[in-house]
Amino acid sequence: MSSVREIARRLGLSPATVSRALNNSVNVDPDTRARVIAAANTARYMPSVSKAPQNVIGLVYPGEPVEPDYGGFESALLAGILRGLNELRFDLKIVSVSRDKLPNENYSQFFLRKGIRGVILRTFLDTRSMCVSIAEEGFPAIVVADRFENSKVNFISCNSRDDSARAICHLLDLGHRRIALAVHRYPDTDHVDRREGYLDAFRSREIEVDPSLMIETIGEMVGGETSILRLMSMPEPPTAVYFTNPLSTIGALKKCHELGIRVPQDLSIVGFDDGDIRYHTFPTCTAVCQDATMIGFESARWLTRMLCGMADTRLQAAKQTRFEINMTTAAAPVEPVRVLPDGTRLAVQVGPALTAKTRRKQSVFEGVTVDSGVSEPKRGKPVGSKRSQ
Template identity: 25%
Template sequence: MATMKQVAERAGVSTSTVSHVINNTRVVSDDVRERVTAVIAEMRYIPSAVARSLKNDRTHTIGMMVPNNSNPYFAELIQGIEDAAFKVGYNVILCNAYDDPRKQAAYLRVLIEKRIDGMILVASGADEELARLLAHQQTPMVLVDREVAGVQADFVEADHETGGYLATRHLIELGHRAIACISGPRDLPPSLDRVNGYRRALAEAGLDAPSGYLVYSNFTSEGGYRALQQLLKLGKRPTAVFAGNDLMAIGALCAASEAGLRIPSDLSVIGYDDIALASYSTPRLSTMAQPKYDMGQRIVGMLMERIMGSAQPLRRELLQTRLVARQSTAAPR
């Protein structure tokens, strides 16, 4: 691999001149710049990002932590973030906590050691060590979906309470009165917000949820599958189910099919997120669409402002969800 010294010797200039050409840190004549640039291309010289960061105090990298990138919701959010970062010349280092707060804390130390310019964090539940790590951290940061106690940072999320409300109201307007809810983990604020929206819609319609109609699980297809099996054992089966995300809803569809139920004539199911897979399930899944790509763009915009030194007050952005009615919901028989 070529070195800066070799480039300088081939171009007939000093190593400092090569550095100035690469980093635009001093005026260099057009003739010298062209000669150095040509040699760099000829020798396929790749400047050291570490060395450049030491000179410029910038690494042009953003660290991002997600709970589990096997969830398509995060994959689609990441796409919006990476596209926005690429446009402004930044790379994204992605860390996956696999829903383990200890692994999350370890990865955050790694990101900080890498001298990232900014951080995007979707926290994996509550964790005291995480709060301690971030409480005195000076790296610009945006929190997504889940706030961290004691940590002051810009915050972006979708309006999950309204999303849960609209999903449940959709089922009520179709004529359902026995409506169950399969929720994500009870210790995650987005899960609780969606449940609160579910409860608000029922209360507004004068409906009660019988005991056992609210089941907490995890945000996976298996979680939704097991939860619906539990609901189907109740003496009074629900005629409709609001699942806290699309993966759980798809798992519920599988459990319903195995039980001999037809969707939506025997059971209506609505999810949350509108992942790409929701359009290709059988039947196609009704859901609440989160503005995932737009959210990613906004997150990067907010973070870049902080990286560039913005001193404006901390911001909270609440983005709206929208109902996407497909084939998995219909009026009860």
């Protein structure tokens, strides 16, 4: 690991000039500063032990760090990173760029000031340029859960497109045709993959997609709950749904239990799992699965090994997810189930308009007709109003 004097000797500069450049002094011209930073990154320079420890890796977020939720990607990722750091006894520091980076310093200077030797980057759609800038500076870094065409950007991610298509084909093989997609509202690489996989499956079978069944939601339990309310109260509800986020999957199953929607008899659900949360649901959820812990582990292990000269300096890897069939998918029901947000169950209306006899009561929800009298079964007649059965 180079010292200030060694960097100065290589560049033909004085140690004082190199020191000022590394400390972002205004008395150093920009070209000299850029040369010094590039040389420091190439030589894996770190401040002396008296100033900062030399075995610290940063988990870097462009904004505020994302809170780890139960079953969420962040908690599994963090667990894997901590395990990966153990091999070479590195420590971890969580860093917010937006909070701590000074306006007049580049990323390398910022990380050196923080005493960080390498970084694991957790980025989002609107901050991908930050990853490219860090890579162009040459600071040791790897991006998790995203991928780049730029050969300088190291990354490790998962490809969920193929298994998303496989999941939808599984539902089509079970006789489902009205298959909904509840996708995360933020179009990051992962969720774009899952949306495209959904569309790929329909294209492969030459079946037209109903755009009304493709909805955006938030990646939280409440997102899954509201998606079920919205989808199952449609005049022609789906018989199956693919949720692209683990927490929205849990929320959807919870709401189905509350409304008495039987999974999978009334509604088949395919979820997404970043770890093993599918084994904590009832029924055990059919899911497209990625191992977020593995992503964290491999990113941390590669970065620390690379810093110690034990691994290649470039890594671009896309791991494959897997599709696991469990207990939340079954054959499409003979008659679809329609359930309003208050728990009222309706037969799905198809064909001619309802007769006058069945228009005794008008629902305020989307103008649905609900028969409140006693008569022989007809389209539009409620089949119960219990929240569970």
